[in-house]
């Protein structure tokens with residue numbers, strides 16, 4: 149692996165980031181207005197508000213109305229993010245949409261979104277990494293900007309999880325919600341901001357623990373797959389839980405150490421929001437104090453690709469994240485996928 153010294157990397161650390169510096173120039177989010185509360189779920193499956201809150205930390209989640217697709221949520225967040233960056237859609241050169249719920253198998257949601265927002269000078273693609281989709285998309289877009297390929301990239305993490313959730317399965321339906329986040333990644337000459345480094349892994353042996361079994365080329369849709377409810381999320385919760393705690397800590401520690409940093413150097417740790425207990429266990433092992441950890445799962449549930457931008461947005465709006473702060477993003481998702489990105493906040 150060829151690495152270069154990033155100008156902002158501390159104490160002789162070495163970053164994987166190649167090329168010119170990049171930064172997150174803006175961020176925006178969108179959730180559909182309709183709420184699905186724990187009390188509502190008590191009417192659908194054998195569960196209680198108390199169980200859901202205690203085991204997951206979730207109180208409510210936002211759910212789309214019928215006919216609202218991932219690109220619709222992405223559009224709302226994308227237009228706000230582009231405007232907040234002081235740009236027009238035609239300034240965007242690349243669109244990366246991280247999602248596990250594309251509007252359809254093809255065309256890509258990036259194509260549909262490009263058309264909806266009028267980003268007529270952009271190319272783009274979808275990125276499938278489940279709950280790591282935002283960290284992966286941020287890295288992919290950042291490195292394309294860093295290479296000089298484009299000046300401004302739009303990164304969107306958006307999912308309509310309610311479209312693939314079985315509201316008869318209490319072990320999964322309480323966990324997920326719908327939402328979108330978008331950020332503009334731009335080249336920068338500001339030495340006080342930047343996407344500093346990243347670390348990612350996949351482990352395909354974890355596939356059966358969290359998947360949607362049918363609808364792809366292995367098991368195309370049929371009456372049988374519908375009858376067997378195979379077009380919904382299936383999860384071995386405990387296997388995913390243990391892997392998520394272990395890997396969130398491991399990949400975050402590796403990224404910090406490579407950059408000569410400790411949790412003390414961080415202003416904030418922003419994890420994928422799958423379960424409050426996963427975040428608390430992983431950060432306790434890592435040695436990040438609770439006051440540096442953002443948890444907003446109680447209001448949104450697990451929105452898959454959108455959780456990290458939704459958490460970042462809360463941090464910015466509440467004044468907990470400001471320009472120049474050092475923030476570590478971390479995610480574990482279906483696949484398994486694992487990601488971590490180190491950012492000096494750009495605005």
Ligand code: ACO
Nearest residue numbers: 195196199278279318319322385386388389422423481482
């Ligand atoms: N309400 C009431 N009881 C329930 C519910 C519910 N909604 N769901 C499960 N239970 C029951 C189970 O049936 C079980 O009962 P039993 O003991 O009689 O058999 C009991 O509660 C305990 O079940 P567990 O599965 O052991 O519960 P656990 O404490 O592990 O919590 C959970 C389950 C919340 C799913 C947890 O395992 C988890 O969060 N896993 C990780 C989820 C995750 O990180 N997903 C990854 C991201 S998703 C993506 O990438 C798309």
